[in-house]
Amino acid sequence: xxxxxxxxxxxxxxxxxxxxxxxxxxxxxxxxxxxxxxxxxxxxxxxxxxxxxxxxxxxxxxxxxxxxxxxxxxxxxxxxxxxxxxxxxxxxxxxxxxxxxxxxxxxxxxxxxxxxxxxxxxxxxxxxxxxxxxxxxxxxxxxxxxxxxxxxxxxxxxxxxxxxxxxxxxxxxxxxxxxxxxxxxxxxxxxxxxxxxxxxxxxxxxxxxxxxxxxxxxxxxxxxxxxxxxxxxxxxxxxxxxxxxxxxxxxxxxxxxxxxxxxxxxxxxxxxxxxxxxxxxxxxxxxxxxxxxxxxxxxxxxxxxxxxxxxxxxxxxxxxxxxxxxxxxxxxxx
Amino acid sequence: xxxxxxxxxxxxxxxxxxxxxxxxxxxxxxxxxxxxxxxxxxxxxxxxxxxxxxxxxxxxxxxxxxxxxxxxxxxxxxxxxxxxxxxxxxxxxxxxxxxxxxxxxxxxxxxxxxxxxxxxxxxxxxxxxxxxxxxxxxxxxxxxxxxxxxxxxxxxxxxxxxxxxxxxxxxxxxxxxxxxxxxxxxxxxxxxxxxxxxxxxxxxxxxxxxxxxxxxxxxxxxxxxxxxxxxxxxxxxxxxxxxxxxxxxxxxxxxxxxxxxxxxxxxxxxxxxxxxxxxxxxxxxxxxxxxxxxxxxxxxxxxxxxxxxxx
Ligand SMILES: Nc1ncnc2c1ncn2[C@@H]1O[C@H](COP(=O)(O)OP(=O)(O)OP(=O)(O)O)[C@@H](O)[C@H]1O
Ligand code: SF4
Ligand SMILES: [Mg+2]
Numbered sequence: 328x329x330x331x332x333x334x335x336x337x338x339x340x341x342x343x344x345x346x347x348x349x350x351x352x353x354x355x356x357x358x359x360x361x362x363x364x365x366x367x368x369x370x371x372x373x374x375x376x377x378x379x380x381x382x383x384x385x386x387x388x389x390x391x392x393x394x395x396x397x398x399x400x401x402x403x404x405x406x407x408x409x410x411x412x413x414x415x416x417x418x419x420x421x422x423x424x425x426x427x428x429x430x431x432x433x434x435x436x437x438x439x440x441x442x443x444x445x446x447x448x449x450x451x452x453x454x455x456x457x458x459x460x461x462x463x464x465x466x467x468x469x470x471x472x473x474x475x476x477x478x479x480x481x482x483x484x485x486x487x488x489x490x491x492x493x494x495x496x497x498x499x500x501x502x503x504x505x506x507x508x509x510x511x512x513x514x515x516x517x518x519x520x521x522x523x524x525x526x527x528x529x530x531x532x533x534x535x536x537x538x539x540x541x542x543x544x545x546x547x548x549x550x551x552x553x554x555x556x557x558x559x560x561x562x563x564x565x566x567x568x569x570x571x572x573x574x575x576x577x578x579x580x581x582x583x584x585x586x587x588x589x590x591x592x593x594x595x596x597x598x599x600x601x602x603x604x605x606x607x608x609x610x611x612x613x614x615x616x617x618x619x620x621x622x623x624x625x626x627x628x629x630x631x632x633x634x635x636x637x638x639x640x641x642x643x644x645x646x647x648x649x650x651x652x653x654x655x656x657x658x659x660x661x
Numbered sequence: 662x663x664x665x666x667x668x669x670x671x672x673x674x675x676x677x678x679x680x681x682x683x684x685x686x687x688x689x690x691x692x693x694x695x696x697x698x699x700x701x702x703x704x705x706x707x708x709x710x711x712x713x714x715x716x717x718x719x720x721x722x723x724x725x726x727x728x729x730x731x732x733x734x735x736x737x738x739x740x741x742x743x744x745x746x747x748x749x750x751x752x753x754x755x756x757x758x759x760x761x762x763x764x765x766x767x768x769x770x771x772x773x774x775x776x777x778x779x780x781x782x783x784x785x786x787x788x789x790x791x792x793x794x795x796x797x798x799x800x801x802x803x804x805x806x807x808x809x810x811x812x813x814x815x816x817x818x819x820x821x822x823x824x825x826x827x828x829x830x831x832x833x834x835x836x837x838x839x840x841x842x843x844x845x846x847x848x849x850x851x852x853x854x855x856x857x858x859x860x861x862x863x864x865x866x867x868x869x870x871x872x873x874x875x876x877x878x879x880x881x882x883x884x885x886x887x888x889x890x891x892x893x894x895x896x897x898x899x900x901x902x903x904x905x906x907x908x909x910x911x912x913x914x915x916x917x918x919x920x921x922x923x924x925x926x927x928x929x930x931x932x933x934x935x936x937x938x939x940x941x942x943x944x945x946x947x948x949x950x951x952x953x954x955x956x957x958x959x960x961x962x963x964x965x966x967x968x969x970x971x972x
Pocket of ligand 1: 341343348350368369370371372373374375376377386389390541606
């Protein structure tokens with residue numbers, strides 16, 4: 328499988344009056360061609376910052392990619408100039424934001440906003456751009472595209488707007504689409520339609536997708552692989568099957584337990600107790616120590632190394648250490 | 662659209678009528694008359710003059726006569742300068758005042774917006790700091806003080822510009838600076854703050870994610886949205902500039918409408934008071950109407966025309 332994106336040891340910090348926020352602290356992951364990687368985790372764990380870093384859209388100041396590399400087709404995006412980046416944004420890598428109600432400019436027509444990326448990056452005539460726009464509107468399922476192009480965002484419903492945002496992101500046929508909580512702001516039936524649309528688009532175009540969400544239900548529907556983030560680190564990653572059925576990290580297990588399940592309706596959710604650590608001075612050891620039911624002394628002092636359980640499945644937890652495993656096994660026997 | 666405009670015109674007419682009525686009430690309730698001055702005119706002459714100007718009629722008749730003069734746009738001759746009609750005075754004064762006002766607005770709007778944008782883009786930098794200090798000064802110094810300062814420094818001391826009157830472009834520079842600085846400062850500050858807010862919006866992030874150049878992001882995506890609040894305060898600014906012209910015309914001895922307006926009040930020259938008031942009010946009301954139309958054009962969410970539905 329061809330790797331199109333390879334993120335290594337990514338660090339992002341924000342310098343604020345209160346101190347330095349270490350929002351992303353050494354993230355490693357990659358993305359294969361045509362696959363969907365979901366990044367999940369609680370609010371504030373650094374999902375958006377990671378995706379903005381890939382687009383090089385971290386506001387600087389206060390933000391900064393302080394270390395690491397982001398290789399896209401062999402080119403390190405971290406080292407590109409702003410101008411070189413502009414030729415990648417919207418063309419090779421596109422992004423969709425959470426709230427479709429605010430992602431469209433209220434004073435410009437849908438047509439203008441759809442076509443401007445195309446006109447910016449490709450040498451085409453107005454008529455060609457319009458044809459392409461109509462084609463995209465059809466792809467994302469907007470009826471009467473010809474007429475709709477002339478309308479303004481306020482004339483569309485939330486679900487329709489998100490379809491337009493998706494069309495906008497895909498119009499230059501990017502290889503990578505980053506969707507930051509694309510369905511969170513929508514109601515449940517519309518959510519399902521949009522997810523269905525993602526699947527359809529991926530089949531039609533072969534685009535690779537990074538999907539950011541804290542909704543494991545969404546993940547179950549469209550992800551191939553899942554990366555679980557906690558306090559600025561990816562603490563477990565694996566195929567959808569591995570994460571849903573063989574999760575190893577106590578945090579991942581906690582997350583899975585807190586998912587509402589259709590078959591267990593009415594049953595109480597068990598969210599993980601406690602709150603994530605302060606990212607101004609994150610703990611040196613495992614950041615989950617304070618909330619982890621298995622925490623050991625070593626967890627607090629030293630960050631656990633990465634254990635590879637399979638080609639895809641990796642986890643950062645001291646419980647993977649042979650000695651911990653033996654001990655757990657012996658207590659289980661008693 | 663047509664229906665909206667008709668409705669607005671009706672409201673404008675009613676507004677104007679209220680202004681005229683209030684002016685009339687004020688006019689007759691101020692003691693004194695244009696005719697009884699110290700030079701003790703003889704009683705019969707006085708009576709004849711009063712009859713001539715209909716000042717001996719009861720108030721309601723006078724009021725109706727005024728309304729008639731407004732509807733027919735004929736305010737008759739000035740009482741103080743009987744060889745001139747009010748329309749003559751307006752015809753002479755208005756072009757000058759209009760020129761002063763329009764150039765002032767253009768200068769204030771353009772320089773204010775540019776200053777605001779630059780300050781927002783260089784947010785917290787030295788340029789931002791300088792621009793905003795300038796703006797605070799501009800807002801806090803009244804235009805007549807600024808006018809005096811400008812005359813003293815640039816006209817009298819350094820003789821760069823002529824002192825007074827309105828005969829060449831060089832004559833216009835100082836009055837326009839004096840009149841435009843305040844509104845410019847207000848526009849600059851407002852543009853800066855709305856621009857900063859707009860630049861944090863998701864659609865700006867989206868525009869950046871499309872790979873648009875900073876130039877396009879600012880002028881195509883941000884500016885129109887940032888200008889919306891500026892358009893809303895334009896009405897107030899216009900009124901301010903309009904009243905500002907009275908003072909500035911006086912200070913710079915510019916023979917505009919303001920001069921006649923102020924003089925007419927001092928001299929109780931009723932027809933001139935009425936004529937200038939109606940003219941100023943009608944003009945301002947019309948400008949406010951234009952501002953509203955501009956707002957509707959700028960913001961598609963405001964529906965002036967009934968077209969296109971919610972989906
Ligand atoms: N501009 C900024 N200035 C300072 N801190 C920031 C900034 N942007 C993000 N952060 C910090 O970075 C951390 C990660 O934020 P991020 O937005 O990536 O979270 P997230 O995982 O996307 O959460 P959510 O699910 O709520 O979107 C947070 O602690 C946040 O406070
Ligand atoms: S490293 Fe320790 S604290 Fe962290 S998750 Fe594993 S067992 Fe819990
Ligand atoms: Mg986020």
